[in-house]
Amino acid sequence: MNLARLTQLAxxxxxxTQRQLPPEIRALALAVPxxxxxxxxxxxxxxxxxxxxxxxxxxxxxxxxxxxxxxxPPQILLYLENLxxxxxxxxxxxxxxxxxxxxxxxxxxxxxxxxxxxAHGLD
Numbered sequence: 001m002n003l004a005r006l007t008q009l010a011x012x013x014x015x016x017t018q019r020q021l022p023p024e025i026r027a028l029a030l031a032v033p034x035x036x037x038x039x040x041x042x043x044x045x046x047x048x049x050x051x052x053x054x055x056x057x058x059x060x061x062x063x064x065x066x067x068x069x070x071x072x073p074p075q076i077l078l079y080l081e082n083l084x085x086x087x088x089x090x091x092x093x094x095x096x097x098x099x100x101x102x103x104x105x106x107x108x109x110x111x112x113x114x115x116x117x118x119a120h121g122l123d
Contacts, residue, residue, distance in 0.1 A: 001084060003038055003080065006084055007080060009095060010094075010098045013095050018030060028062055028109070029106055034076045039051070040056070040077075040082075052082050054083055055101040055104065056079075057109050058075055059074030074109055078101055083097050083098055083101065
């Protein structure tokens with residue numbers, strides 16, 4: 001499947017997932033841009049992330065934006081070719097993995113650590 005089609009599928013999944021969030025979380029989720037990339041950029045890999053990473057949250061978690069000198073705004077990155085590879089070419093599996101990855105990265109934006117993500121079923 002080509003990148004344009006994967007991007008559309010993932011964007012549709014993210015929009016549908018956002019609509020299903022509780023109102024207080026939905027408002028926060030809508031404020032965080034989601035970017036769809038084929039694979040992680042070399043700078044991400046240079047930070048020590050594996051090449052098959054599915055998604056990444058960058059920036060400061062909600063509520064800590066002004067407690068750091070990190071100038072990058074919050075954003076969520078989804079790596080579509082990696083998600084597609086994980087799904088082994090199955091569009092339904094891709095949609096589910098994109099949904100779970102988005103929610104996982106959104107959890108990082110909300111300030112949840114790995115244990116809290118697991119407690120919310122986002123691990």
